[in-house]
Amino acid sequence: MVRQLYPLVSADVALFSVTDDRLQVLLVRREQEPAAGLWALPGAILQPQGDADLEVTARRALREKISVEVPYLAQLRTFAGAARDPRGWSLSVLHCALLPRDQVQAVVRSSVDRVQWCDADAPGERLAFDHAQQILWARTALRQRIQDHALPLHLMPERFTLTQLQRVCEAILSPGPAQRFRLDKGAFRRRFAKSPDIVEVPGAFEHGAQRPAQLFQVAPGFRF
Amino acid sequence: MVRQLYPLVSADVALFSVTDDRLQVLLVRREQEPAAGLWALPGAILQPQGDADLEVTARRALREKISVEVPYLAQLRTFAGAARDPRGWSLSVLHCALLPRDQVQAVVRSSVDRVQWCDADAPGERLAFDHAQQILWARTALRQRIQDHALPLHLMPERFTLTQLQRVCEAILSPGPAQRFRLDKGAFRRRFAKSPDIVEVPGAFEHGAQRPAQLFQVAPGFRF
Structure with missing residues (x-):
């Protein structure tokens, strides 16, 4: 050898x-x-x-x-x-x-x-x-890491709704294929509404089966 | 070269x-x-x-x-x-x-x-x-890491008081030489009183200026 x-x-x-x-x-x-x-x-x-x-x-x-x-x-x-x-x-x-x-x-x-x-x-x-x-x-x-940081934003497309962001966070936090992790919608929205990392896209909405949903994007100063 | x-x-x-x-x-x-x-x-x-x-x-x-x-x-x-x-x-x-x-x-x-x-x-x-x-x-x-884990126990001598354990945690959590991090004594004791990682040494006390302090040791099943 x-x-x-x-x-x-x-x-x-x-x-x-x-x-x-x-x-x-x-x-x-x-x-x-x-x-x-x-x-x-x-x-x-x-x-x-x-x-x-x-x-x-x-x-x-x-x-x-x-x-x-x-x-x-x-x-x-x-x-x-x-x-x-x-x-x-x-x-x-x-x-x-x-x-x-x-x-x-x-x-x-x-x-x-x-x-x-x-x-x-x-x-x-x-x-x-x-x-x-x-x-x-x-x-x-x-x-x-997802709980402390702005990591999920790296997984989002350029424009996204808060519901889409919540789904991504839930997918990461889920402990396995069989169990689905659920975040409280109200608490989730309050957390990200206060976040300096994302901003609304003025006048841009996604139109689906529900009422139009505000589109967001990563804030200009967000550090990747 | x-x-x-x-x-x-x-x-x-x-x-x-x-x-x-x-x-x-x-x-x-x-x-x-x-x-x-x-x-x-x-x-x-x-x-x-x-x-x-x-x-x-x-x-x-x-x-x-x-x-x-x-x-x-x-x-x-x-x-x-x-x-x-x-x-x-x-x-x-x-x-x-x-x-x-x-x-x-x-x-x-x-x-x-x-x-x-x-x-x-x-x-x-x-x-x-x-x-x-x-x-x-x-x-x-x-x-x-200190906030989530039993890490500070690795820094303790074989027998220690809860006050000594609290001092070690505070030393690690302190942000720098100038600022001293202070943990609430009551909350700290409640947290470790419930911990399965440490147990009282029966009848063993440290005698100092204050009243005798119960000595603790790492629980037998504690995984290093």
């Missing part, structure tokens, strides 16, 4: 979206060994010559694998050890990214045979490496 | 303790280049041949540098990039560890000339690499 002096370093990305009120995570089919044919999180091997830091590596993974640029990307945790990859000692820095709803379909259309959105609570059993564990970890971290 | 194919991987540890009601972090003086003579977090270079994972590397760092075994160690965040270490592309996986109060003095006595406990909010300016940034990050994460 070859004496291994350096670990393999990669950045992997759990890319989340909300479709049909369900939190979903993106998987790509691996084309090369190891784990060829299995589904995995999009990732890339660190290139010390070209990547200034690991966020650059993570964004490169999304560009190369699914041609996407995301507004929100954050490092979550590093998974490392001698046993997680058959190539040897490896280190995967897991990132979390959020994709606005109006870009979800475009990702699938671009490469439908090797990309799938799947339920974030049930990503399947045939995943490469420790990616099932990574998805569980990312799912839990996302649920914890 | 040598073409760098692999990053340098290390595990660094922010080891916290509470002394005199102040949250402190341990620094060691670097003996070798780069940054020889500067203060730094204790850390170790990953050894793929011997370390099963990064927690092993982090615990090895504490053993080698300050001869300590800690009950609580958790990964916080990975700092990485081409610019943070003069040796080239490097990656430091920051861990947080907590040292019980009765072991603090032993650490300093063992190697007083190259080890110091310093104020976690003011670790000084002459720190190696990005370690000042790492300490700030660890300090913030610790403050956030």
